[in-house]
Structure formats: C-alpha cells, structure tokens
Amino acid sequence: MEAFEMDTLISVDEALRRLLDATHPLAPEERLLEDALGLVTVESVRARTDSPPFARAMLDGFAVRAEDVAGATRDAPRTLRVLGTVGAGSGATRAIGQGEAVRTMTGAPMSPGADALLRIEYAQEFIEQGERVVHAYRSVPVDEAVQQRGDDLRAGEVALAAGTLLLPAQIGILASHGYRSIAVVRPPRVAVVATGSELLEAGEAPHPHALYNSNGPMLCALIRRVGGIAQVIPAVGDDLSLQQRVFSDALKDVDVLVTTGGVSVGDFDLTPSALEAIGVERLFWGVFMRPGTPVYAGMRGKQVILAFSGSPSAALVNAVVLGLPVLRRLAGQKDPAPALFARVTGATLRRRVKHSRFFRGQLTQRDAEWWIDLGTEQSSGSFSGFASVTALARVDADADVTDGALVPIFLLP
CATH class of the missing domain: 2.170.190.11 (Molybdopterin biosynthesis moea protein, domain 3.)
Structure with a gap:
C-alpha cells in the first residue's frame, strides 16, 4: 500500500515544530485551589488587598x-x-x-x-x-x-501572570489573597492503546510467544505524572478493521490518542493505515531518532494522534521527547519544550549515525553543574535499564560523546 509507506525521515526538531505548531491550549475551566495543582492560569491574577495589609x-x-x-x-x-x-x-x-x-x-x-x-x-x-x-x-x-504595608504586593498588582504553572507556592499566593478558585487551562484527556496480537493484559495466563502489555500502564503513568487524565484501553490485535473501530471509539471523548506498536513497515504494522482510514491527517511518519525511529503523528480536527514504537524503551523515549511537549502545550504551559543541559560522564566511543540518539543516564550535581552518567546499559532491548535512570541525553549526529561534553537532556518525570 504505497499511500502508507513511511515518509522521508525528519529531524527531532522538525517533528517537535510540526507538533507544537498544530496544537494549542485547551479550553479554560474554573477549579478550586485544592484541585488546581499542576494546572496553568488562563489570565493574570491580581492581588485583592495590599500584602501585607498592615505594617x-x-x-x-x-x-x-x-x-x-x-x-x-x-x-x-x-x-x-x-x-x-x-x-x-x-x-x-x-x-x-x-x-x-x-x-x-x-x-x-x-x-x-x-x-x-x-x-x-x-x-x-x-x-x-x-x-x-x-x-x-x-x-x-x-x-x-x-x-511595611504593601511591601510584597499592592492591591491591583499582578500576583500571578497568565500562563503560570500552579505549584504549591503559587497556590499559597492565591490563598493569601482570598482566592477559593481560579480559572485554569483544563488538563488534557488522553486515551492509550497498545497494539499487537502478541500482547496479554495483566491477569491473563502467559503462553509461549506472548508478552504482557507494559506500554499501556507505563504511558498512562507518565501522562498522569505530568497532570494529564489518562485512560488505558485494552490492547488490540493486528487486525485493520478492529484497529479502526477501537481507535475511532477511543477518540470520541479525548484530546489525544496515543498508540504503541504497528508503526514500522512490517507486514503487520497497520496503525498508520487504520488511523488515516478514520480521518487522521498525517503530520509526519518517521524521525531521525534512536530509539524510536518509526513514530507517527497526526491530527483529526483539534485532536492529536501520536503512534509510538511498540518497543517499551523506544515508546518511553518517543513519549518523553515528543509526547510530553504536546501535553504541556495543550495544558497551556509557556515553554512546552524547555532547554536543559548537562555534562557527560561515563561516555564510551560510539560510531556516528545520522540519527539523534537518546542515551539513558543518572543525573548528579557537581561544581554547580548537572552531569549525566551514561555508563549504564543502553540497549533498547533492555527495558530494565530504565529502573535507575533519571534523564535522557540527546546526542546529535554531528556531536561527539566524550566526557565533559555539554548535551541537551530530557528529564524523566
């Protein structure tokens, strides 16, 4: 099916640009302060009184x-x-x-x-x-x-600017001015579907050649960790009409659909075909990144569709690098893809490739700088290697992996 061949690969930066250009903050809603943690203010919030109100x-x-x-x-x-x-x-x-x-x-x-x-x-x-x-x-x-009276804020001054992420201190500021509720960008609703006829759900009896669905629970946990509302849907097998039906049903009441598996170019990689059959318009299919090269993104109206690799390691990298910025954009955060850097330690010589590579590592602080230790297991087939890491280091095609090099990093929430 020629229409469903993978595109010419694009860079990670181009993939992020296309995703962020296509997405916008969701609608506002009023939330009680106790339910607003991790959400973003819609408009500037002003001090109701002088703070403090007396000397x-x-x-x-x-x-x-x-x-x-x-x-x-x-x-x-x-x-x-x-x-x-x-x-x-x-x-x-x-x-x-x-x-x-x-x-x-x-x-x-x-x-x-x-x-x-x-x-x-x-x-x-x-x-x-x-x-x-x-x-x-x-x-x-x-x-x-x-x-003195008004030393912190004068009545009418901006206490929190529009687009402020509400962390505990910000909640405290609002409470100190008598706010009981606040208008925030509502959190994104996300459905997660793993594909693959080999997948079992937790509680099912194991059998030869089958694997338990780990991507669904993992990605739901990641989404919830950053404030999204995640719904996991039971895995669906490698059947085109079944996938179309499941994907269509999953999109009825969500802002984002995340799938894993079936996104490469094998005989049973049906996800892009199933998505485009139900009206998804492609943004890209294939990115110069390892792990996670076969990754698909599209839109259906204002809904975002992200189809990640079926490999758990690759799916997690896809989600952290490409998925989290989308969720931050939908949630109204000003900087959906913040630039963070660390210096490399534990590096070993690796051959150059055309891809941006993402190496897992442990962050530590030394001499007021962050360092990331890459001396851990890096095989994409070793998912257990993520158990003790805290960040991903991005090493682009033209970059050397040497001790002391400064590289972009992506935090694992």
Whole structure:
C-alpha cells in the first residue's frame, strides 16, 4: 500500500515544530485551589488587598521608635515604658510616644508611632515601681524587622501572570489573597492503546510467544505524572478493521490518542493505515531518532494522534521527547519544550549515525553543574535499564560523546 509507506525521515526538531505548531491550549475551566495543582492560569491574577495589609513585625520583640534606643548597649541600656502586648491577629490600638514600647509578636501589626522592632534577644523586661519597663541593649535602625504595608504586593498588582504553572507556592499566593478558585487551562484527556496480537493484559495466563502489555500502564503513568487524565484501553490485535473501530471509539471523548506498536513497515504494522482510514491527517511518519525511529503523528480536527514504537524503551523515549511537549502545550504551559543541559560522564566511543540518539543516564550535581552518567546499559532491548535512570541525553549526529561534553537532556518525570 504505497499511500502508507513511511515518509522521508525528519529531524527531532522538525517533528517537535510540526507538533507544537498544530496544537494549542485547551479550553479554560474554573477549579478550586485544592484541585488546581499542576494546572496553568488562563489570565493574570491580581492581588485583592495590599500584602501585607498592615505594617507587621517579622520577629518577636518590642515595637519602638529607633531614636529612643540609639546608642543603647548592655552597659548603657535605654529604658522604655511598655504599654502592652500585641500578638498576631490583634489590633495595635495604642500609639507609641517618646520613651515607650509595645511588646510585639511575629506577624502582629506594628503600633502607630513605632518605626522599628527591637529583637527580644536584645531586651529584658522588668516591673519597676509597679510599671512594665524594658531595657534595650542594642540600637536598631528605622524599619528593622518590619515589613511595611504593601511591601510584597499592592492591591491591583499582578500576583500571578497568565500562563503560570500552579505549584504549591503559587497556590499559597492565591490563598493569601482570598482566592477559593481560579480559572485554569483544563488538563488534557488522553486515551492509550497498545497494539499487537502478541500482547496479554495483566491477569491473563502467559503462553509461549506472548508478552504482557507494559506500554499501556507505563504511558498512562507518565501522562498522569505530568497532570494529564489518562485512560488505558485494552490492547488490540493486528487486525485493520478492529484497529479502526477501537481507535475511532477511543477518540470520541479525548484530546489525544496515543498508540504503541504497528508503526514500522512490517507486514503487520497497520496503525498508520487504520488511523488515516478514520480521518487522521498525517503530520509526519518517521524521525531521525534512536530509539524510536518509526513514530507517527497526526491530527483529526483539534485532536492529536501520536503512534509510538511498540518497543517499551523506544515508546518511553518517543513519549518523553515528543509526547510530553504536546501535553504541556495543550495544558497551556509557556515553554512546552524547555532547554536543559548537562555534562557527560561515563561516555564510551560510539560510531556516528545520522540519527539523534537518546542515551539513558543518572543525573548528579557537581561544581554547580548537572552531569549525566551514561555508563549504564543502553540497549533498547533492555527495558530494565530504565529502573535507575533519571534523564535522557540527546546526542546529535554531528556531536561527539566524550566526557565533559555539554548535551541537551530530557528529564524523566
């Protein structure tokens, strides 16, 4: 079937360009903060109040006027009259005059008239002639240990820009301004289908020449790890009409269909034929990458279809290098394919090829730089070699694999 021959191979960068040009962020939805972790803001979020909403103490101590403790030492302390105590959540109602102080706890509002906080370590409180007094043993500058009103954000200022990935700190910022929910790009819904008549599902009895379906659970786990909603569909055999039906059903309520297997040029590699028979328009078929050269991508309307190799090692590389940027784009992330680099260690001489090669390795940090150790098993047939690695190193056709070389890396989530 000539129409379904693999295309002339394209580079990894060209494959990524075609995918990212064809995809766009999904529709927004409102989410409670507790359900928004890992999602992306649709629009800029503004501070509702000044932050902090009042001048507050950053430490436990005494609110004072800096001029009243100028020159204070342990041998020559300054004595101030203590008007009272203010804790967090209390109001500072009494203004401080000359020679006066208010014992003030961390987070409590500063009393009117005070312009500095004397740490509790540099003071000692007494009762003298029935009155509370404090001896100050150190001078403090104006604004010492005081955060002024609006020092962090002023009401109306942008607290989080549109396109911000909501991690725990960002959730905290929203909560600090009283937000209960937020408009975010909804997470992509993904269906995963492994193909191959040799595949068994977990729980089925093993038999000669059969393999358990590992790609489906693996890719679903990867998708969920980066915030997608994944649905695994039982493996489908090497039957063209059956694959068409399964793929068509899988596309009814998802943004992305991921398949594995049947994407090379063998007699039973039917996936591209089945996909294009149900209206998928090809973006590419075949990329200069190892492992994972036979990889297919297409679109059906706004739906993305990614058909990865059936080899577990190759499928994982396809997914990390080409699939995750698509999911990040759909989820609204500003940088779907971030540029990360590490220096190589444990390299061995390898013959040059036309492909971009992806070597598995363990990341470590040395002298403020990331290093990736490539001295592990690299055979694409050894899937267990992924058990102890944390990243993939990309080595292009014109690059040398030598210790100390700086190479692009892809993190394994």
